[in-house]
Amino acid sequence: xxxxxxxxxxxxxxxxxxxxxxxxxxxxxxxxxxxxxxxxxxxxxxxxxxxxxxxxxxxxxxxxxxxxxxxxxxxxxxxxxxxxxxxxxxxxxxxxxxxxxxxxxxxxxxxxxxxxxxxx
Amino acid sequence: xxxxxxxxxxxxxxxxxxxxxxxxxxxxxxxxxxxxxxxxxxxxxxxxxxxxxxxxxxxxxxxxxxxxxxxxxxxxxxxxxxxxxxxxxxxxxxxxxxxxxxxxxxxxxxxxxxxxxxxxxxxxxxxxxxxxxxxxxxxxxxxxxxxxxxxxxxxxxxxxxxxxxxxxxxxxxxxxxxxxxxxxxxxxxxxxxxxxxxxxxxxxxxxxxxxxxxxxxxxxxxxxxxxxxxxxxxxxxxxx
Numbered sequence: 001x002x003x004x005x006x007x008x009x010x011x012x013x014x015x016x017x018x019x020x021x022x023x024x025x026x027x028x029x030x031x032x033x034x035x036x037x038x039x040x041x042x043x044x045x046x047x048x049x050x051x052x053x054x055x056x057x058x059x060x061x062x063x064x065x066x067x068x069x070x071x072x073x074x075x076x077x078x079x080x081x082x083x084x085x086x087x088x089x090x091x092x093x094x095x096x097x098x099x100x101x102x103x104x105x106x107x108x109x110x111x112x113x114x115x116x117x118x119x120x
Numbered sequence: 121x122x123x124x125x126x127x128x129x130x131x132x133x134x135x136x137x138x139x140x141x142x143x144x145x146x147x148x149x150x151x152x153x154x155x156x157x158x159x160x161x162x163x164x165x166x167x168x169x170x171x172x173x174x175x176x177x178x179x180x181x182x183x184x185x186x187x188x189x190x191x192x193x194x195x196x197x198x199x200x201x202x203x204x205x206x207x208x209x210x211x212x213x214x215x216x217x218x219x220x221x222x223x224x225x226x227x228x229x230x231x232x233x234x235x236x237x238x239x240x241x242x243x244x245x246x247x248x249x250x251x252x253x254x255x256x257x258x259x260x261x262x263x264x265x266x267x268x269x270x271x272x273x274x275x276x277x278x279x280x281x282x283x284x285x286x287x288x289x290x291x292x293x294x295x296x297x298x299x300x301x302x303x304x305x306x307x308x309x310x311x312x313x314x315x316x317x318x319x320x321x322x323x324x325x326x327x328x329x330x331x332x333x334x335x336x337x338x339x340x341x342x343x344x345x346x347x348x349x350x351x352x353x354x355x356x357x358x359x360x
Binding site: 011012014017018020021024025028031032034035036037038039040043044047048050051054055058059062063101102105106109110113 | 161164165168169171172173175176194198201202205206208209211212213215216219220336337340341343344347348350351352354355356358359
């Protein structure tokens, strides 16, 4: 336990924090600019892709999930199951579960809605 | 806990913030962190339900939702997004100041976060006030007479208007989602007020700053919710 770098021990440098901050601002600029261009259905895709990238940056760097284990980089959002079996870092598993939970809630409620709609 | 004199002596050298029912500081920190993530997990479920409702109704009343979405002020939404992103940075710097034991810097960044949170809430209040003026708040006085997206190009006689009931559904979801988000912001501002006071009293040291870290996680989570709310409510229906 003692050799693991837990999330709390990482001290983020001012430079990297500002870099992430600039990236988040750039992402906001991109989505707003894209909203004024007619891209058809791609308006939604661009907006939500950029939002997901921004959310990932916040989770990885601002919430320190990236620094919880040297091997986990980037895997937080990719696959909870893979992370669960390959990387045994608690915060990563939790963060992955959060993402899956969100998708799961959406899918479960959509399924219920479709069943309800099918009956009426 | 049965303590021999030796054990008491051992404890005396440790961090005073270490509670007696935890074996080590790391265990205490891990327990608090796990609890925070579990809390965030239920927050994800809580907001997930509303996002799902929004998805379903947007699919069902696609054109009317487009019309209603275009009533929002994209500039105010964008400014609020920037304000929240800046507040996330100040939180990161506050936690960093705590880790480095810089007390005044910590208090400063916490106050900066509170300030940015209040700016966000002020802009939100301004947006809400506009909705009240336009009677776009769901309820008895709701009224909505706006064109469906793209109809302004047609001659006047052929133009179609959005169904007010469907637009009302949009605004119900708008107020539910941004209202719950704003409530989280208010809680966060209160939390940071408390933390700033405790930090000013010198409660947090490089050995003990778990409350700051967990409040930071909460604030970043609230930021992420807005990162999704902003495109969904303001942006994706600009063009129809």
